[in-house]
Amino acid sequence: MVGAGPYGLAIAAHLQARKVPYRIFGEPMEGWRSHMPREMYLKSSPFSSSISAPAPGHGLGAFRVQEGRHPGREREPVPLSEFVRYGLWFQRNCVSELERTAVHGIDRLRDDRFRVTLDTGEEFSVPAVVVATGISSFAYVPSELTGLREDGLVSHTADHTDLSVFAGRSVVVVGGGQSALETSALLNEAGAQPTVVTRTRPSFGPPPLVDTAQDRPLHARLLWPGAAMGTGWPLVVCSRGPAAVRHLPARVRAHLLRTVLGPSGAWWLRERVQGRVPVLSGRSLHSAARENGGVRLEVRNPGGDVEILHADHVIAGTGYLVDVERVELLSQGLRRAVRKGAADPPQLADAPQLSADFQASVPGLYFAGLAAAPTFGPLLRFVCGTGFAAKRISASLAADHAG
Template sequence: MDDLVVVGAGPYGLSIAAHAAAAGLRVRVLGRPMASWRDHMPAGMYLKSEPWSSNLSAPGGRYTLAEYCATRGIAAEHGNPLPIGTFSAYGLWFAGQAGPEVEERTVTAVTPYGAGFRIGTEDGPPLFGRAVVIAVGVLPFAHRPAVLRGLPPGHCSHSSDHRDLGRFAGQDVAVLGAGQAAMETAALLAEQGARPVLIARRHRLNWNTVPQPLERPLLRALRNPHSGLGTGWRSWVWSELPWAVRRLPGPTRERIAETALGPAGAWWLRERFERQVPVLLGHGLRRAAPVGGRTRLDLTTAAGEPLVLEVGHVIAATGFTADLGRLDLLDAGLRTALRTVGTAGRTPELTPWFESSYPGLFFAGLLTAPSFGPSMRFVHGAGFAAGKLVAGVRRRLGARVPLPGSARRRAVDDQDDLSTVQR
């Protein structure tokens, strides 16, 4: 039986595995490395966060994005956005350097089993772990407006469904949303020969400003400090003090997670977007229906007047909603028994070490934002999460986890082998 099984191999899963291995835990990582970045983001997209705030986490601050880029002659500079492909390749490099080998197995079930867990996969025998961390990223939580859910296949998709937007060349495409994903998807569609229109309920689009230099006069730096989530004291608190956010009342934390760092486009995208993409702001979507091979959208304008739009396809760039109910791989009885946070009750209540109310079951990533704040929605939060979570696993398993190769570790391994045979 392994000490820890990490379900998911994105930035959080890989960072947790690196810290766990360094702490002497016997850890296994299951999933496709960097899957959402490699398979679910269109070619041509760029990393919105600064390179220095986009590091995966290993003990000692090793294996940074800047280190990876330096070995390949790539400039990882403040104010210079990096392609998503570069970040994906960095994640794969990190996985090969910092932790145990990732097993590309799809987890289908996590079920309580004795004093630990049984982890079922699509192929191969089940695994058994004393502790499990669910670090599945955002893909299970893709949000589609209810009005679109009745459309037949082929009429509507989520922005995370596409690696290649070239398939829409020559088509009219409605993009719903007002954040970076919506605006960059629309710009890429236009650049690849489609005719996009962006539709948003908001009456204006927000744009991030050009980042201030890292080296600034002391007074300017104190008034508007840099952080992993942007500049300003509010962003600094969300970025650097997630432990303090967790001490706030549950409803307050939930509100912060939902409203802080709202939708906005990157400064470097604005000219590309505004030059190519028409927008319908202040428009609500009342109904969507198939009309032959096209889709009819019944909208309401900002003035309350009806507007009908027919398009070849609809892309919902409407983000992700953290919801335990969508976590099908987690045993249903266990899932419904977990204590939850806030009034909505969609996310697990967690200890300061990211452990749920069920002993040995840990969470990382989007589902933890209502507990630790908005930094858990970004790569930057992986460092805090990995360190605290692995400390929590060690607390759960016993303060002194035997190191690899030690007599006590061999005794534990022998006992596990015996237990496996007896099953």
């Protein structure tokens, strides 16, 4: 198992329960500690933010109770620091053998086993590998901005844990989703001067009216049933039917990924952005160039005219795009051997095509988390997808082990 975020930890916990021998590598919860702003809150509800365990008692609610607090309320978003503590607690309780070292490379041997090389120099071979290395390697920066990345004038939201380094500086944040909007709020609160540039007008979810699903009136529960990803039929379908999503045509899966819980801010961000951070909506990027130590950004406005913006720095809050080529720990030969979506819409074209048990076209090579979302839909982008992934992958590995 490569990776010790929510997906790697959940799969390891399920393998342990099934008595399948495994080794798991990585820094626990590193994606959350090193690639997200420290003052951030989770957008997902406390009831949708549990890492799947094979036995009850290891959810976020249980952790909060064990820390002497309420199990969770819809109207109280979960701070990042709490979720990181929860992940570390989950690891201590459910995954006994974590090895805190990175995997340097994975190659395929002639006998169809995999050779794994660790950062420590240790080498060994295994019949199966699960890639659960998370989202940061898939950070997407639009081509108009990439030329300024090396100069340090452009970064991605995933590059920052502390936005106070921008205090006193002007920053353009590109994008209109949760990451972009929360980054702009945190920049503003840290004394920077952010401006959001986005194609669509930012929208914010409605605040929950009650604190738990059981408090919702019966008619609301019938009309807008609840599921792991939230309330309403589209979310019920995507939460409960990822196996069915896999059989949908590629363009429908791409549409689901784009639109289900698509770019929008959490309800609690509205008052921190609206009226506080300038937002230029209806704008698309045209070009970016270095100017006087900062950035000159050209954007096209809704009328088709080009507007010029000046900023000390640009942060791309433009999300993530799955691309097998960016999983650099896999050898080039292995990356090439993995069948991708090729003719699919651009969003899916470079993603691995996975079987019902999360295996790529290379037998024994599994992908979990965001890399599996183009196959199984939006559930796999979130922590609440860990149960579906961990059950299927651990069952498949247990069957191989028994056979």
